[in-house]
Amino acid sequence: MTLYEGALDTAIATGAEPVGAVITRGGTSVASYIQPLADDIEIVGAPGETNLEAVLASQPDIILAPGWTSPQQYRLLSLIAPTVAPDVPPYQSDSWIRETRIFARALGREAQGEAAIDKVQRRIAEVAKLVAANVPEGQRDAAIVRWMPQGALVMSPGIFSATLLAAVGFDVSDAGLVNAGRPHSHPLSEENLSAIDQSWLFLATLNKDGKEALDAASRSPAFRRLQAVENGQVVAVDGQEWTSASGPLVAGQILDAVAAAVSGRKP
Amino acid sequence: MRRTMTTRPQSVCTKAFGLAVLVLLMTAGASLILGAGPVPIADALAALGGGGSEEARFVLVELRLPRLAVGITTGLALGVAGALLQALTRNPLAEPGLLGVSAGSAFAVSLAIMLGASTVTLTTLVAQGGALAGCSFVIAAARMKGLGNDPIRLVLAGATLSGLLLALTSLLMLADQRAADEIRFWVTGSIAGRQWPQLLAALPTLLLGGVIVVAVAQPLASLTLGERVAVGLGQHPGRVRLLVVLAVALLVGAATALAGPLVFVGMVVPFLARALAGADIRKTLWLCLPVGPAVLVLADTVSRLVAAPSELPLGVVTALIGAPVLLAIVRARRMPTL
Numbered sequence: 070m071t072l073y074e075g076a077l078d079t080a081i082a083t084g085a086e087p088v089g090a091v092i093t094r095g096g097t098s099v100a101s102y103i104q105p106l107a108d109d110i111e112i113v114g115a116p117g118e119t120n121l122e123a124v125l126a127s128q129p130d131i132i133l134a135p136g137w138t139s140p141q142q143y144r145l146l147s148l149i150a151p152t153v154a155p156d157v158p159p160y161q162s163d164s165w166i167r168e169t170r171i172f173a174r175a176l177g178r179e180a181q182g183e184a185a186i187d188k189v190q191r192r193i194a195e196v197a198k199l200v201a202a203n204v205p206e207g208q209r210d211a212a213i214v215r216w217m218p219q220g221a222l223v224m225s226p227g228i229f230s231a232t233l234l235a236a237v238g239f240d241v242s243d244a245g246l247v248n249a250g251r252p253h254s255h256p257l258s259e260e261n262l263s264a265i266d267q268s269w270l271f272l273a274t275l276n277k278d279g280k281e282a283l284d285a286a287s288r289s290p291a292f293r294r295l296q297a298v299e300n301g302q303v304v305a306v307d308g309q310e311w312t313s314a315s316g317p318l319v320a321g322q323i324l325d326a327v328a329a330a331v332s333g334r335k336p
Numbered sequence: 337m338r339r340t341m342t343t344r345p346q347s348v349c350t351k352a353f354g355l356a357v358l359v360l361l362m363t364a365g366a367s368l369i370l371g372a373g374p375v376p377i378a379d380a381l382a383a384l385g386g387g388g389s390e391e392a393r394f395v396l397v398e399l400r401l402p403r404l405a406v407g408i409t410t411g412l413a414l415g416v417a418g419a420l421l422q423a424l425t426r427n428p429l430a431e432p433g434l435l436g437v438s439a440g441s442a443f444a445v446s447l448a449i450m451l452g453a454s455t456v457t458l459t460t461l462v463a464q465g466g467a468l469a470g471c472s473f474v475i476a477a478a479r480m481k482g483l484g485n486d487p488i489r490l491v492l493a494g495a496t497l498s499g500l501l502l503a504l505t506s507l508l509m510l511a512d513q514r515a516a517d518e519i520r521f522w523v524t525g526s527i528a529g530r531q532w533p534q535l536l537a538a539l540p541t542l543l544l545g546g547v548i549v550v551a552v553a554q555p556l557a558s559l560t561l562g563e564r565v566a567v568g569l570g571q572h573p574g575r576v577r578l579l580v581v582l583a584v585a586l587l588v589g590a591a592t593a594l595a596g597p598l599v600f601v602g603m604v605v606p607f608l609a610r611a612l613a614g615a616d617i618r619k620t621l622w623l624c625l626p627v628g629p630a631v632l633v634l635a636d637t638v639s640r641l642v643a644a645p646s647e648l649p650l651g652v653v654t655a656l657i658g659a660p661v662l663l664a665i666v667r668a669r670r671m672p673t674l
Contacts, residue, residue: 095517218521220528220646246645255646259529260373260395264645274517289529290398 070129070150072119072138074100075165075229078316079172080133081106083181088127089113093309100309102322125149133172160227160250162235165315185317192321193236196328200238203331204269211239211269215312216282220256223265228252229315230306230323234271237327242267253312262291269330270297273308280305304330349619352612356626360408363630367404367637368396372644406530407636408629410595411605413542413587415628416549416621418602419609420587421471423560423617424580425478427487428607428665432467432588433599433658435494439501440470441592446505446519450512457537464541464589471585473497475577488666525596525651527636538590545586549621552579557617598632598651600658605631607661631657 071077071087077099080087089111093100099107113123116135124132124146132146134154146152155171157164166186173182200209213224213231224231226241234241244264246254257264274282283305286292297303310322369380375392382388383396418431425435432438444466445459477493505523509516555576558566563573591598608631609623635653642648 218518219524219526219649255643258372258640258645258647259399260371260375260640261645263374263391288531290394290531294394 070113070124070127070132072114072124072146073133073135074116074313075168075315076133076135076172077107077110078103078314078318079169079182079185080176082169082185082317083173083176083178085176085178087133088129089124091116091119094313096309100314100319102307102310102314102319106318119146121145121149131175133175136168160225160252162227162232164227165229165232165317165320168315169317189317189320189324192324193233196324196331197237199328200331203333204238208268209239210267211241211271212243212265212267213241213271213273213306213311214265215253215273215308216286217256217274218285220258221262221265221286222256223247223254224312225252228312229319230271230311233320233323234327237324239269259289259291262289262295266295267297268300268302270295270303271306271311272303273306273311282308349613349622353623353626356609356612356623356630360626360630360633363633363637364404364408367407367633368400370637370641371395371400372640372647373399402531402535403527403529403636404633405532406527406535406594407633409535409538409542410527410591410598411601411629411632412625413545413591413628414598414601414632415605415609415624416546417584417587417591419606419617419620419624420549420556420580420584421474421602422606423556423620424577424584425474425490426560427478427490428610429487429491429603429662430474430478430494431600431602431606432470432584432591433597433602434491434498435470435474436497436501437467437470437474437584437588438592438597438599439498439505440473441467441589442523442597443501443505444469445522445592446508446515449518449522450508450515460538460541460590460593463593464585467589467592468581468585470497470501471581471588475581522596523651524649525598525654526639526647526649527595528640528647528650530594534594538594541586542590545583545590548579548583548586552576552583553618553621556580560617596651598654600654600662601628601632601635603665604654604658604661607665 070089071080072091074093077087077090081103087107087110090099090107091114092098092112094116098104098112099110111127114120129150132150132152134146134152136155136157136159138154143152143154153171153175155168157167169182169186173179211234215222215224223243223246225247226235226243231241243254246257246264272282272286283303292298306326310319368384369377373395375395379388379392380396383392414432421430421432421435422428441463444462448459448462474494478490505519509519555571558569558571559573559576566573605624605628606620609620609627613619613623635657636650639648639650639653
């Protein structure tokens, strides 16, 4: 039973068979990238809103919970099955690796866990070469933004996709807008969009289709003035993958999108 | 207390109108000069005179100016609609935000967003349809024995309708997570990022609403003297009521399409206008023209200053301004039926 997107990703990457999961933020089921691999998985709630009765009904052998599970919730979950909530500081460059190891060990699949991490590291090295070859030094500054109706959210350089971007050579910035320990800023006033004026802009919504975000953003005159827009270096990305998920499987998707973007291909 | 309910000499009203226009000009100026962005005030002032940095000119002309225009239009529509509703229901607490007119409008828009509506013109018409439904309910409730004669009970009935409609809107959000963000944004109310196309789409029906208001102001003033007097003066109360409802729906619908359901603006503005000009609905309507925009533009300017670099939703600010005024009206027992 996985109550955290990173746990679902890791469980499937290591070959385990999760019986239940929570929906992805803003979606109605698990994230689309993982749907084909988690066919017919039972939905037992939303992030942070677990339906305990549904968890109980599916009689899990082990529960993989997010690190932010409250002590009360942890106690209740432990009454149902042994529960693992990784005590890893969030928004660090190696948070995902440490979480993956903990979840893999809990599942008794340490070797598979290490293999999954290695696979991501190799792909990082490949994409890093692509970036080095295709993006001139000094033009590798980037920001990840989630475009919401109430304004742009600047994502923290500590979120999973941002750490991958940094690992392949981008210089990810939040322009000092994100408070420590937070995944993203408050919705930014349109007047302050220039604060995220980077060479590259990775633009997402919670919708699967980043293109929709791009269309919405393009209607904003402040957005049209950004240098990333003028240089054609706005990359529309899947918000489910980029701003919500984590784990070895989604890492592959994110790195593929970066590779496609820097080599000028459509992802 | 009675003082505000009596008609004042013409010169006082003219002065009050002049004062309100002056305040509006000042708030409009402030909304162009002050914002959540990094443009210094001196730079913004220079840009106002045609100079200044390129950044300042962009922020003023492309971001703050359309927003100011939308704010002025919304404030005008909500102020006038509030005054009309108060005169019609003879209730100084009546206003589109409290009585469910705005909520009806927002619910219709949410439904449309969920069904995939995207064109701004469609949104305005849908919002006006929702407002018309909400408005009809208010009038039906106001004409109910017992309920309509008691200002507070009418407001309670309206609040119940608003609550019900907001709950239905939340249900829509649960059903469609994708539209939820957009709808949630709507329901809080904001004029951030509004551009000229939205304003242009709302203008024709707003103008129509304005024409109806001009035509109906005199008969409505007679109607406030009592139905019998009005009939004696040759008016048709039913027809007047219908036209007022139509005008309110057009105005509130357009305002909601532009800014979402904003509470309290429609109550605070006529309250201030009456305090300045007395109870005659025609004078109140005149005063609402500058007072409404001034209140809304002021609230919007506050909304972007208190939480920079982000912004507070405008609906939160209007509620913060409006709630104490509501309490003041009720506590001061300024509760005569109008």
